[in-house]
Amino acid sequence: MAETSHQAFDPLATGGRFRRLWAKGTVYALLAFFALLYLSPLVIIFMNSFRPLEEIVREGFISVPNALSWRYWAEAWSTFCLGGSCEGVSRYFSNTLMMTIPATILSTAFGVVNGYALSKWRFRYDAWVFGLITLGVFLPAQMTLLPWAFVLGKIGLSNTIGGLVLVHTIQGISFTTLFCRNYFLSVPDDLIKAARIDGAGFWRIFRRIMLPLSPPILIVCVIWQFTGIWNEFLFGTVFTSGANQPITAAIVAFSGSGTGERHYNVEAASVIFAALPPLFVYVIGGKYFVRGLTSGAVK
Amino acid sequence: MSSLLIKNLRKSYGSVDVLKDINLEAESGEFVALVGPSGCGKSTLLSIIAGLESVTSGEVMIEDKVVNNEAPKDRDIAMVFQSYALYPTMTVRQNMTFGMECRNIDKATQAETVARVAALLQIEPLLDRKPGQLSGGQRQRVAMGRALVRDPKLFLFDEPLSNLDAKLRVEMRSEIKKLHHNVGRTTVYVTHDQIEAMTLATRIAVMHHGVLQQYAAPKEIYERPANIFVAGFMGSPNMNFFAAKFVKTAEGSSIILDGSDGTRLPLPHNDYPGISDGEQVTFGVRPEHFSPAHEARAARKGNASVIVQVSVDMDEPTGSETILMCTIAGQKAIIVCEPDEAPAPGSVMDFEVDMSKVSLFDPKTEMRL
Numbered sequence: 001m002a003e004t005s006h007q008a009f010d011p012l013a014t015g016g017r018f019r020r021l022w023a024k025g026t027v028y029a030l031l032a033f034f035a036l037l038y039l040s041p042l043v044i045i046f047m048n049s050f051r052p053l054e055e056i057v058r059e060g061f062i063s064v065p066n067a068l069s070w071r072y073w074a075e076a077w078s079t080f081c082l083g084g085s086c087e088g089v090s091r092y093f094s095n096t097l098m099m100t101i102p103a104t105i106l107s108t109a110f111g112v113v114n115g116y117a118l119s120k121w122r123f124r125y126d127a128w129v130f131g132l133i134t135l136g137v138f139l140p141a142q143m144t145l146l147p148w149a150f151v152l153g154k155i156g157l158s159n160t161i162g163g164l165v166l167v168h169t170i171q172g173i174s175f176t177t178l179f180c181r182n183y184f185l186s187v188p189d190d191l192i193k194a195a196r197i198d199g200a201g202f203w204r205i206f207r208r209i210m211l212p213l214s215p216p217i218l219i220v221c222v223i224w225q226f227t228g229i230w231n232e233f234l235f236g237t238v239f240t241s242g243a244n245q246p247i248t249a250a251i252v253a254f255s256g257s258g259t260g261e262r263h264y265n266v267e268a269a270s271v272i273f274a275a276l277p278p279l280f281v282y283v284i285g286g287k288y289f290v291r292g293l294t295s296g297a298v299k
Numbered sequence: 300m301s302s303l304l305i306k307n308l309r310k311s312y313g314s315v316d317v318l319k320d321i322n323l324e325a326e327s328g329e330f331v332a333l334v335g336p337s338g339c340g341k342s343t344l345l346s347i348i349a350g351l352e353s354v355t356s357g358e359v360m361i362e363d364k365v366v367n368n369e370a371p372k373d374r375d376i377a378m379v380f381q382s383y384a385l386y387p388t389m390t391v392r393q394n395m396t397f398g399m400e401c402r403n404i405d406k407a408t409q410a411e412t413v414a415r416v417a418a419l420l421q422i423e424p425l426l427d428r429k430p431g432q433l434s435g436g437q438r439q440r441v442a443m444g445r446a447l448v449r450d451p452k453l454f455l456f457d458e459p460l461s462n463l464d465a466k467l468r469v470e471m472r473s474e475i476k477k478l479h480h481n482v483g484r485t486t487v488y489v490t491h492d493q494i495e496a497m498t499l500a501t502r503i504a505v506m507h508h509g510v511l512q513q514y515a516a517p518k519e520i521y522e523r524p525a526n527i528f529v530a531g532f533m534g535s536p537n538m539n540f541f542a543a544k545f546v547k548t549a550e551g552s553s554i555i556l557d558g559s560d561g562t563r564l565p566l567p568h569n570d571y572p573g574i575s576d577g578e579q580v581t582f583g584v585r586p587e588h589f590s591p592a593h594e595a596r597a598a599r600k601g602n603a604s605v606i607v608q609v610s611v612d613m614d615e616p617t618g619s620e621t622i623l624m625c626t627i628a629g630q631k632a633i634i635v636c637e638p639d640e641a642p643a644p645g646s647v648m649d650f651e652v653d654m655s656k657v658s659l660f661d662p663k664t665e666m667r668l
Contacts (some may be wrong), residue, residue, distance in 0.1 A: 193351050194445075199372035199401035208397070208560035212388035 016022040024161050035132075056264050075105070076269035080255050085243060089270045092250035097277075099246055100229045103168035105108050108221040109167070111176020115217075116210050118177070119184035121202065122194050130181060136174030141234050150239060152239060167239065168229045176221045183217040184210065219288040227278040247274045302485035303329040303348065304454060308357035310343055310509075317343050319509045325487065325502070330479050333489045333501035336532070340509040342457060343582045345489045347399070348454055350511060355601050360453055361396045363661050372401070376445035381462065385430035391441050391614040392426040394447050419481075425555070431586040436467045443475075447482065454479075456488040461496065487664045493533045497521065505529045522656065527581060527665040530658055536622060539632045542662070547576040554582055554659070556607075558629035566604045568656045573668050574661070580668065583658040587634040591642075604651040609634065 048056060049072055050065040078088040085091070120128050149158075150166055157163030187210065195205045236249035251274055254267045282289070303325040305601040310318040312557045318340045325331045339381055346352040348359060350371035358365050366374050368444045377398075385394050395416065397411045404412075417423045420440045430438055439459065443556040459475070460468045476499055479486055489576055490496055496503045496515045500547050503527075505520065513525035524530035530538045542557040553563040575578065607627055621641035624633040634650065659668040 188382055188384065190380045190382045191386060193349075193371075194378065194380060195347060195373045195386070195397070196351070196383035196447075197376060197378050198398035198445075200397070204401065209386055209388070224603075 001234045065182050072265040073269045076266045080266050089273050092247040096246040099164045103165045104225040104227050105167040107172030110173050110178045114177040115180025115184050118181045134178045172225050223285045223289045230278050304360040306358040309355045311355050317509050321511050328483045330486045330501045332503045333497035335506035338504040341489045341506050375451050376453040377449045377451040379442045379446050379459045381458040383442040395445050398605040412448045416444050420444050447479040454486040527660050530583050536633045538583045538585050539629050541582040543582040544579050545580045554630040581660040581662045586633045587636040588656045589650045591640045594650045604653050606649050606651050608648045609650045
C-alpha cells in the first residue's frame with residue numbers, strides 16, 4: 001500500500017467544538033457502560049471469593065466485602081471437597097495444565113508444518129487435502145464423541161490425560177493448519193525457490209526461513225489453542241472421570257447436584273482459578289494475537 | 300564448449316503449450332538475453348533451466364550433461380530474482396553464506412568469499428544489516444552478491460532490474476555488464492526490456508507465444524529481424540511497416556508503396572528468391588533510417604538512399620531527438636530526426652530512406668524475405 005503523508009482520519013476536521021465534546025462524551029459513556037456490563041460478573045465473583053458465607057447469605061450475592069481474607073482461596077486450592085476427593089482444585093488445575101500444554105505445543109507444531117507444506121510445496125490434490133483438514137473446523141465436537149470414545153478405548157487411553165492430549169492435538173490441527181497455511185501464503189514463493197537453488201531442502205528451509213518468519217502466527221496458534229483447550233468442557237466430561245478430570249469438568253460439581261450447603265465463596269475462588277491461565281495468556285499475548293490475525297490482511 | 304544447450308524443449312500445462320520446440324545454445328561465457336512480451340514463456344524457460352519447473356519433453360543440458368531430472372541444488376546454478384528474494388530474517392552476510400552453509404563449506408572459506416564478493420560489489424558496510432533496512436539498489440546488489448559467492452556454472456537473472464527506478468536501472472545495467480565482463484560466467488538474462496537485451500547480451504533470444512522467434516547477436520536481430528514480430532518488438536520507437544508492391548526488372552528489384560504516385564524505390568540488391576514480380580510485401584523501415592534530404596548525406600551513404608515525400612502530422616521532442624508522426628503515401632509512419640532538422644507539424648518535406656537498412660517481409664507468413 002502506498003505511504004500517505006496525511007492522517008487517515010483527522011478528528012479536528014469534523015466540525016465545531018461543542019459537537020466534538022458531545023460526540024466524545026457519548027462515545028466514552030457508551031464504552032464505559034459496556035465495559036461495566038462485561039466486567040461485572042468477574043468483579044462480583046472476585047468480591048465473593050473474599051466474603052464469609054454468612055455475609056453472603058445475609059447481604060446477598062452482590063455486595064462489597066467487609067474484610068479481605070485469602071482463606072477461601074487457600075481452601076479452594078488445596079482442601080475443598082470436590083467430586084469425591086478433598087484436595088481442592090489444585091489437582092484438576094494441574095490435570096488441565098498437563099493436558100493443555102502438550103496439546104497446545106503439539107497441535108501448533110503440526111499446524112505449522114502442515115501449513116508450510118500446503119502453501120509452499122504444492123502437490124497434486126493439495127487443495128483437497130487442505131479442504132479435508134480444515135473440515136474439522138466446521139465439524140461440531142459432539143459429532144466426534146463416539147468415534148473418539150471408540151479410538152481411545154481401543155488404544156487404552158480412556159480416562160487418561162494422555163487421551164485428552166491426543167484428542168485435543170488432533171482436533172486442534174484443523175485450526176492451526178488453517179491459520180498457518182493462510183499466513184504462509186503471504187510469504188513470497190521466490191524465497192523458497194531461492195533457497196532451493198541455494199541447496200536447502202524441505203526441513204532446512206522450514207527451520208531457517210519459514211520459522212523465523214512465523215512468530216506472529218505461532219502466537220495466534222498458541223493463544224487460540226491454549227484458551228480453547230483450557231476452556232474445553234465436553235471432551236473432558238465425556239472421556240475422563242474422577243481424579244483425571246480437567247478443571248472445567250470438575251467444577252461442574254458446583255452446578256447444584258450437591259446435597260449440602262453451598263460454599264459460594266470457595267466456589268467463586270475455584271472458578272477464578274479455572275479462569276486465570278487463559279486470562280493471563282490473553283493479557284500477555286493479546287496485542288500479538290490481534291496483530292497476528294490481521295497480518296497479511298494489511299501489509 | 301557449450302555451457303547451456305536446450306534441445307526440442309516443450310512445456311505444457313495440461314493442454315496449453317507454453318513452450319514449443321525451443322532450441323537454444325549458449326557458449327561458455329556468453330550472455331544470453333531472453334526477451335519478449337509478458338506471457339511469452341521466457342520466465343518459464345528460465346525456471347526450467349533452474350530446475351524449478353519440470354520439462355514436458357526435450358532436453359536441458361548444462362556443460363554437456365543432461366539435467367532434466369536434477370534438483371535445482373544439483374545443477375550448480377545461481378539465480379537473481381525479480382523480487383530479489385532476500386531472506387528477510389537474515390543479515391546480508393547470512394543471506395550470502397546460506398548457500399555455502401547448505402553445501403557444508405567451512406567457515407573460513409565462507410568468510411573469505413563473502414569478503415571478496417562484498418568488495419567487488421561494494422556492499423561491505425551493509426553486511427550486518429537486514430534486507431528490510433536496504434534501499435532498492437542495495438537489495439539488488441545483495442541479490443547479485445548472493446549469486447556471486449557461489450561461483451556457479453550458470454547465472455540466471457529473472458528481470459532483475461524491473462523493480463528499480465529509471466535512473467538506477469541504467470546504472471545497474473552497466474554494473475551487470477561490467478560484472479559479467481569480470482566474472483565471465485555464462486549468463487541467461489530474462490527481460491521484457493529490449494534495450495536491456497540489446498545493451499547486455501552477446502546473443503538475444505526473442506520469444507513470442509512460447510516460440511523462439513529468432514536467436515542471434517543484437518546487431519543481427521536489429522538489422523535483419525527474422526519476422527515482423529521481432530522487427531516490431533526490438534527497437535524504440537517501433538519499426539514502420541508499409542504495405543507495398545514488389546517489382547522485379549532487369550535493372551534490379553524495387554518496391555512501390557501502396558497509395559503512392561507509383562515512384563519506384565530501388566532496393567540495394569536483387570537477392571529475393573522467395574518472391575516474384577508484382578507481389579505484395581510488407582516494407583519495414585526503422586524510424587532513424589529516415590533523414591531530411593541533403594545532397595551531401597545521400598552521397599556519403601553511397602547513394603543507397605531514396606527520397607520520399609513526408610507530411611508531418613505531429614511532433615514529440617524528447618530533447619536529444621524529435622519523434623515525428625507522419626504520413627507517407629497515405630500510410631502512417633514514425634520518423635526520428637535531429638531536433639534542429641525537425642520540420643514543423645503540418646509541413647510537407649522530403650526525407651530520404653536508407654535503403655541498405657530496410658527489411659522486406661511476406662505479409663502472409665510475416666517472415667523476412
